[in-house]
Amino acid sequence: MTVEPGPLATATTAVERTYYGQPVIKAPHWRWLVIVYFFCGALAGGSFAIGAIADLSGRDQRTVRMARYLSLAALAPSPILLTLDLGRPERFLNMLRIVKLRSPMSLGSWALFLLGPPCALIAGLQLVRDLTGSAWPAALQRGLSLAGLPVALFVAGYTGLLLAITNVPLWARNRLLMAPTFLTSAFSSSFAALSILLLISGPTARVSPAPDRKRTAEDSLARGEMVSLAAELILLTAGIIRRGRLGKPLTTGRVGAIFWPVTYFGGIVIPLALHVVALVGKLELSRRWRLATALQVLAGAFTFRALMIFGGRESAKRPEDYFELTRTEV
DSSP: OOOOOOOOOOHHHHHHHHGGGSOSSOOOOOOHHHHHHHHHHHHHHHHHHHHHHHHHTTOOHHHHHHHHHHHHHHHTHHHHHHHHHHSSHHHHHHTTSSOOTTOHHHHHHHHHHHHHHHHHHHHHHHHHHHHHOOOTTHHHHHHHHHHHHHHHHHHHHHHHHHHHTSOOHHHHTTHHHHHHHHHHHHHHHHHHHHHHHHHHHSOOOOOOBOTTOOOOHHHHHHHHHHHHHHHHHHHHHHHHHHHGGGGHHHHSHHHHHHIIIIIIIIIIIHHHHHHHHHHHTTBOOOHHHHHHHHHHHHHHHHHHHHHHHHHHHHHHTOHHHHHHHHHHHO
16 A cells, blocks of 8 residues: 655744744833823823814813813823833933834824923913913914824824834734724723713713703713724724734733623623614613723723733744744735
8 A cells, every 4th residue: 555645744844833932023021111101192192182173173162171181191191101111211312313204113202292282282271261261272272283183193093003013923914903993992992081081070860761852072972982982893803803813812811811801892892882772772871871881991992902012922922923924924
């Protein structure tokens, strides 16, 4: 009987598949400082953009006012967190010596630098208006909001771009959708944070049919949160499908045990479903329900960034993932 020779397993084949079990690339060192920086940057950019759009469209001034304060509060610690992660203050300043258009890190540093002055000035003028009751800085605030809007949108989503340009398989395989996913997450979390602030300072609502009720600022924020969550769910799901096996560091193991219940379902699917049910049934969710869903969205947005970082660190340690990425990307 003749036996057909099978494929010959050689040492070279083993090296190509496992690299002797050693990582091919160096895992990113990023930990909690960068995670908090990512989250604060998302809130700063998202809330600034929401406040600017609401002001330019003549929407409720409570939303505009709260968005201005939230944007400054979230932006203020961002340079500090980035500087602490870099280790020395001069490293952050060195990134401002030149503009590298092909470097998201350089552009991100400049975006923080450029967003700071209009954000602080707008919030300062808002404080003057609140203390004095004067309305004269309104036109100046509107002009500053319009000028800072493109920068705010970049700050809200550039962290996804920053991850996408690396050679970490978990991030690189989904490079086209990373920035849009982070941007929609920034908006959903900003809408949620603003809803919490308005609900804490506003009257208590009840679950009741309200077909003829005039839409309030809280309603508008809930609608914006719903649209952002829907877009985020589509992009995040598409990213999971796009990654295939390379997405396991995010969706399985210890990271996956948090990702599915807290980020995917708890932070996106369940809040989105509640918004849709309330919209279709023309119901007004109670203050307690709205606070709960908004907190879920914030928890989902924070864990999304944390798990993406930790999943990326695990992905970099898997040589077989890197070889699969390079085979399919060539």
